[in-house]
Amino acid sequence: MEDKKNYCYEYPRPSVTTDCAIFGFDGIDLHILLIERGIEPFKGQWALPGGFVEMDETTEECARRELAEETGVKDVFLEQLFTFSDVKRDPRGRVITVSYFALIKSTDFKLIGGDDASDALWFPINEVPSLAFDHDRILRVAHDRLKGKIKYEPIGFELLEEVFTIPQLQRLYEAILGIQVDRRNFNRKITSLDILEPIEDKIEGVGHKGARQFRFDKERYQALKSRGFNFEI
Amino acid sequence: MEDKKNYCYEYPRPSVTTDCAIFGFDGIDLHILLIERGIEPFKGQWALPGGFVEMDETTEECARRELAEETGVKDVFLEQLFTFSDVKRDPRGRVITVSYFALIKSTDFKLIGGDDASDALWFPINEVPSLAFDHDRILRVAHDRLKGKIKYEPIGFELLEEVFTIPQLQRLYEAILGIQVDRRNFNRKITSLDILEPIEDKIEGVGHKGARQFRFDKERYQALKSRGFNFEI
């Protein structure tokens, strides 16, 4: 870069936006948060939430800002996904988008979307309509990344509540990966990671033996991670 | 995005560049290609090659163009790395960079850098000087990605010649990962992937038994990959 002769503020340049694939989990299905577009282009179609990057913020700050504006939620798991730069991806002009994917805790899941005031709505990942711009593609990349990532990094907790059970966690894995896993082997694997802190209470009133409850031990995870520990599942 | 009221061509916006971490292998050490800056800022310091994204090209096309301009090489392995957007990463103004990492075949390695006409030079990965801008950070991310990626995707071939031996491949893995691996176990693992096509000829004139030669069977790899085959090493 940088050696360009005609570098100046008048140099024609692309706009930069961020778009965010926001995942949520209702205990059964993996969901994605979509926004119904109120203006052209793609008016009336669903799209990933996003917006223009301001001059005084990083793309991550932009994504967090848009996410907070759209959902009211802060402190979520957020990770950069991919930068899409097709010349014609936006009919209005040259727009490069830095995409992110976010994981929303189950506690917040219920608070977002649904009310008539908001144009945001959760969609089960297998029932997503055709999206505006190239957002179909972005969502596919995001889902693939989530599927890949959950196999070697313990990020599933970010989609559950603070306290959860191992069967709940297993259902989440199955929803994300779209496959069935053996209950007993899953149990052994997940506990062998040694990052689950047991809670005294049990689940009650469910018509059968209640599952034990756990909390994700973030500090222990960080400690093990820095020692090069492997979290494959 | 898109719902911004003040969207127009006069809207103040960041510049977008691409920077490229170009890896090469001389048979012994992993190298990175650096450019000596001829102008301010950071004049005289070394930097990753890169340049501004034009209005009619994607960031990947931009990276390939810069790469061809800088090295003369086309058709290289190129993959998007990460987008860096710190507000102050470039002292001249707001510049967002989409970084890539490239793998150069050993055949081309020898042709690049070195001659006095070029300001490009190969540096062993362990002897890299302090770089301009935030390129130290970009390079670290690129190297980490390469280390991670080579463990579950057969991309090492992209750094060797068309025809290579398993011991050569092993030395590459050791150079990238910075560790020693057992010759016999490596042999077993790499051949079990079933993506090496044996060549009749052997290496000669080396003062000992010559190693068998192979070619990377790209079609077989694609076929196995689409069947969900795993290429962990």
Added chain:
DNA sequence: GTTTTTATGTGTAAAATTGACACGTAAATA
């Protein structure tokens, strides 16, 4: 109050994979 239903937690044996080696082989040189 005993039995049934349902989902949870623990255990175990066979199969597959990995890690740490020994040995035999081929090409050039002494």
Added chain:
DNA sequence: TATTTACGTGTCAATTTTACACATAAAAAC
């Protein structure tokens, strides 16, 4: 012809994974 060097194949113990059986607890049915 013997020696040196590095390559290729084989083996066995240890570990991990896979596929299950069984015991347990809580609520509901009888």
